[in-house]
Amino acid sequence: MVNYPALTSHTSEGLSDPLIYVHDFTNTYKNHLLYPPAVREAACLKVQIPWILQPMQKGDLLAGRKRTPFLGFTPIQGFGNIDRTGYYMEEQSLRDELEPYLQTEEQKVELEELIAYWQTENTNSKIRARYTEVMARELWTDNWGVESGVIYPLYRMAGAHMDMDKLVRLGLPGLRAEIREKLVSSAETYHPLYESMLTALDMLEYSMIYYIEDVKQALEQADQASDKLHLKRMVEVLEAIRYHAPRHLDEAMQLCWLYMLLSGSMEHGRMDVYFGDLLVQDLNTDFISELEAQELVTAYWRMILGVLGRDARVIVGGVGRRNPENGDRFTLFAIEASRHVPFRPQLSLRCNKGMNPEILAKALDSLGEGTTFPILYNDEANVPAVMHAFDVSREEAEQYAFFGCGEYMLDHRSYGTPSGVINLVKALELTLFNGIDPLTGRELGLKLGTLSDFATIDDLWEAYQKQLKHHIDIIADQEALEYKIVGEETSLLFISMLYDDCITRGKAVFEGGIRHLGGTLETYGNITASDSLVAIKKVIYEEQKITKERLMELILTNFTGAEGERKLLLEAPKFGNDDDEADQMAVLYHEFVCNTVRNQRDRTDLDSYLVVMINNDANTTLGRLTLASADGRLAYSPMSNGNAPSPGMDRNGITALFNSMTKLDAGLHAGSSQNIKFSKQMFNGDRPKLEALLDTFFELGGTSTNISVVSKEDLQNAMKEPEKYANLIVRVGGFSAYFVTLNHNVQREILERTLY
Known part of the structure; x- marks a missing residue:
């Protein structure tokens, strides 16, 4: 039995619970600075975990x-959904939380000393402290x-997509036994990781x-x-998972939920694989009814929505599953849960030829209701693409998963982990302005010259390639350094x-x-960047309707008083219309950017480094x-979103759009967003036509649809009138959101997308 002293045993008099936690966590960290990282982390978790656990809520x-x-340890997310990794402190949140409890000047001084300590000791600061001179200059x-x-x-x-199937199979005792066995067989008398x-x-x-x-x-x-009946069963479940691997669906769900809660991860992986077998077993033995099973899955969805917040992918369907029939049974419950608990988790359905037609029908029903879920992924295109992008076997590629925004x-x-962002349009802007x-x-x-210095479009393209590679090299080095x-x-x-294969390798x-x-x-x-290159090629270099110097003026003045010239640029070929000139440039651009990023594996310690065109709302943020x-x-308006x-x-219609989208090689990157906005009449009015349209997109090689x-x-x-549309949900890019909660500029960008 675990015996851990309560935090209230802290000896400092007059300190509030938050101050006790901050003192204990900081002192524990300091006292273990010379210990191996695993030992220090374990000691800090013994302070943090009792602090973070909160009582259950009614229902x-x-x-x-x-x-x-506000001070702690995490792989990804700090206080207030701010991205952090390792040890972190959110200074303003810490002040807001603690200052009302400070009773003496001595305590106030102590708080300032503590803040000063963590400003340099947090992991993010340690990463920045190791930047090279070039990285420090170029990275914001x-x-x-x-x-x-x-x-x-x-x-x-x-x-992080952990092996939740292994957790369900082994349970807490089995996982302990595996680690103890490795500890005993280790050549070292003391193995800090184990x-x-x-x-x-x-x-x-x-x-x-x-x-x-x-x-x-x-x-x-x-x-x-x-x-009372539910609560009695919850006690039984919690007692059971202490001593053996889950034997029923509710036990597996409880174990996985607590593990996710403590791990800091928010990605749930192929849930139909690790819950499907127990679900079917419980249904076949009448341990639970269909209604009770649906209540359990829906309850899990509510916990994800209420506790884990953003991201939170749940993946169902697709090839490479153990017992796909059992997985399909769970998938139907999962889609139904997303109808009742929209917004989170980001339910994602992997589709393949020969899949259960009942699942696709139910998925389309859910999407037609405006839930935006499930997101549809095409295994026929994605598995070969993953094999090529990651250089892995088909067996491994069949276990592809997605997280965050896709x-x-x-x-x-x-x-x-996507630990870097590049604004491709800004990089072109720099190329035009030396x-x-x-x-x-x-x-x-x-500094490669200005647009005026480039005699041909090829000269401009060559300079832009150099500018892109310069920045890509730096951000790849940042990623490798962050892992280190x-x-x-x-x-x-x-x-x-x-x-895999941490326990085996120790x-x-x-x-x-x-x-x-x-x-x-x-x-x-x-796409904004590739369309810009097409416009420069056609209007500036070929047709010479606008001079190079004038284009630079137009960019600087935001086309003020130049609607005619802007019209020329807008009428240049654009991606998304099955236009060869625009699409060929998009393909050329796509291949250069993706291959330049992919080739970073040759100059870093990374096995792979790949582009993701998964856009959240940053196309709007960076556009500003x-x-x-x-x-x-x-100027300052949204750039293109994803793919x-x-x-x-x-x-030119949705068929032309699909033709353009599928010309970009999916085997060169690690995910892209295809955002499509359908009218209710189009989506729900003629289901056979809609299904044929989606089938065609997937046959052409479309990888996914964000609908x-x-x-x-x-x-x-x-x-x-936002108060009347509080439940209206839209796909922003790689995630969904309630429309009325979005920034006005993001709302405008979504409104301006073509409606089919």
């Missing part, structure tokens, strides 16, 4: 809620989305004990017979325990334990930091 069918500390380390630049670092180890993993599992059991007592208290206060990785085999950001006057990147520092500082114990995930160490680069404005572009886009045309530029089913009138009215 919960699963135990496990948490608060995110603060004010992401506020300060104008080309490349931005993101500090996070996002996208010892620390066992400590982490002790804390997992501690959480079970915590909630057993919490549920028992709720049981004492319950007055409804149905509530980045691909290999389930519990690889990492692919390496100077005309918005700020700051020198960024390479995180590996030196942390062991990410909960994640390492469920990642190394943490970023210490050499992971099978495939990869990274991804978020690219923004891909970018001047007018040569495709006719106005989609610039808003409103696809004018919003809305009306133009609803979007317009929601902007005028």
Whole structure:
């Protein structure tokens, strides 16, 4: 049994609980600075986990809620959904939380000393401290989305897909036994990683004990017979998973939920694989009814929505599953849950030839209701693409998964955190203005001349390639450095325990334990940039309707008083219309950017480094930091989103749009967003026609669809009277959101997308 002293045993008099936590966590960290990272992390988790656990709420069918500390340890997310990795402090949140409790001047001084300590000791600062001179000059380390630049670092180890199937099969005792066996057979008399993993599992059991007592208290206060029945079963489940692997669906769900809660990961992987068998077993033996099974799955969805927040991918369907019939049974419950709990999790359905037609029909029904889920992925295109992009066998590629906004990785085999962002349109802007950001006057990147110096479009293209490679090299180095520092500082114990091949190798995930160490680069404005090159080629160089010098003026003045010249640029060929000239440029551009990023594996320690065109709302955020572009886009307005045309530029119908989209090679990147906005009449009015359309897109090689089913009138009215449209959900890019909660500029960009 885990025996951990309560935090109230702290001896400092007059300190509030938050101050006790801050003192304990900081002192524990300091006292273990000279210990191996795994030991230090385990010690800090023993302080953090009791602090974060929160009582269940009335109606919960699963135990496990948490608060995110303002000072702590995480693989990805700090206080307030801010990206962090390793040890972090959110200074303003810390002040806001603690200052009301400070009783003496001595305590105030102590707080300032503590803040000063963590300002340099947090893992993000340690990463920045190791930047080279070039990285420090080119990378914007603060004010992401506020300060104008080309490349931005993101500090996070996002996208961990742990082997939850292994957790369900082994349970807590089985996982302990595997680690103890390795510890005993280790050549070393003391193995800090294995010892620390066992400590982490002790804390997992501690959480079970915590909630057993919490549920028992709720049981004492319950007055409804149905509530008492649920609470009694919850106690039985929590007791059961302490001593053996899950034997029923609710036990598996409870174990997985607590593990996810403590791990810091938000990605749930192929849930139909690790829950499907127990679901079918329980249904076939009448242990639960269909209604009870649906209540359980829906309850899991509610916990994800209420506790984990953003991202939170759940993957169902596709090839490479154990017992696909059982998985399909779970998938039907999952789609139904998303109809009742929209917005989160990001339910993602992998489709393949010969799949159960009932599943696709139910998925389309759900999408037609405006839920935006499930997102549809095409295994026929994605599995070969993943094989090529990641250089892995078909067997491994069949275990591709996606996270966050749609980045691909290999389930519990690889990492692919997107820890960098590049504004491709800003990079073109620099190329036109001799390496100077005309918005700020700051020198960024390479000084290669201005547009006036480039005699041909080929000269411009060559200079732009050099500018892009310069910035891509730097952001790839940042990714590799981030993995290195995180590996030196942390062991990410909960994640390492469920990642191939960490236990076998006796190394943490970023210490050499992971099978495939990869990274991804978020690219923004891909199509805006390629359309701009087409416009320059046609209007400036070939037709000579606008001079090079005049184009630079138009960009600087945002086409003020030059609607005629802007019209020429807008009428140049645009991607999304099955236009050979525009699409050929998009393909050329796509291949250069993707291959330049992919080739970073030859100059870094990364097994893979791949583009992701998964756009969240950063095409709008970065657009506000970018001047007018040569495709006719106005300054500070949104850039193209993901693999989609610039808003409103696809004018030849949806078949032409699909033809353009599928010309870009999916085997060169790690995910892209195809955002499509359907009218309710189009989507729901003629289902056979819609199904034929989606089938054609997938046959052409389309990898995925992010579908919003809305009306133009609803979007317009929601902007005028948001209180009446609180439940209107749209696909932004790689994620869904309630439309009325979005920034006005993002709302406008979604409204301006073509409605089919």
